[in-house]
Amino acid sequence: EGALESFKKSYEAGKSPRALLYMANCEYSLGRPAAALSRLDEIERRFSGDEVYVPLALYKASVVHQKEGKPEEALEALDRLYDHKSALYKDMALAESARVLQAMGKADEAVEKYKLILKDYPGSPFAGEARLRTEKEGEAEAPEPEKGEAEVSEKGEGG
DSSP states (O other), X not given: OHHHHHHHHHHHHSOOHHHHHHXXXXXXXXXOHHXXXXXXXXXXXXXXXXXXXXXXXXXXXXXXXXXXXXXXXHHHHHHHHHHSSSOTTHHHHHHHHHHHHHHTTOHHHHHHHHHHHXXXXXTSTTHHHHHHHHHHTTOOOSOOOOHHHHHHHHTTOOO
16 A cells, blocks of 8 residues: 555656556555556556556556456557557567467367467467467468577567
């Protein structure tokens, strides 16, 4: 509770998406998911041009929705993350969407998300999972990443 109050004061002193993100994390930790989601939505609304905190807020919103048993809302947040102008986390948005869809019993839609990872982000840390999931469906279309791509991805410089 004390940390939340500190972040509220910080936000009032100088409105920043970082303070709102910390406030959302505190709200969620205190068992207030609706308040956390409200803060995360505020980041997206108020700081829509931010290329770091908006993607983080969208991802966190998807996690909260999943934990609250709301997969459709989680998918909406992940779709907004994927569509955001920032290049951050697009491959992760696809992988998380695929996992949610799989859990919902929508295997065909999940495979399509995995195929996008293989097509658009072959060097992604999620490409291995995508390859396995599409192979299970008998639909592996993308080749193994070339050695150089895998090395870049392991260094954190890839998609």
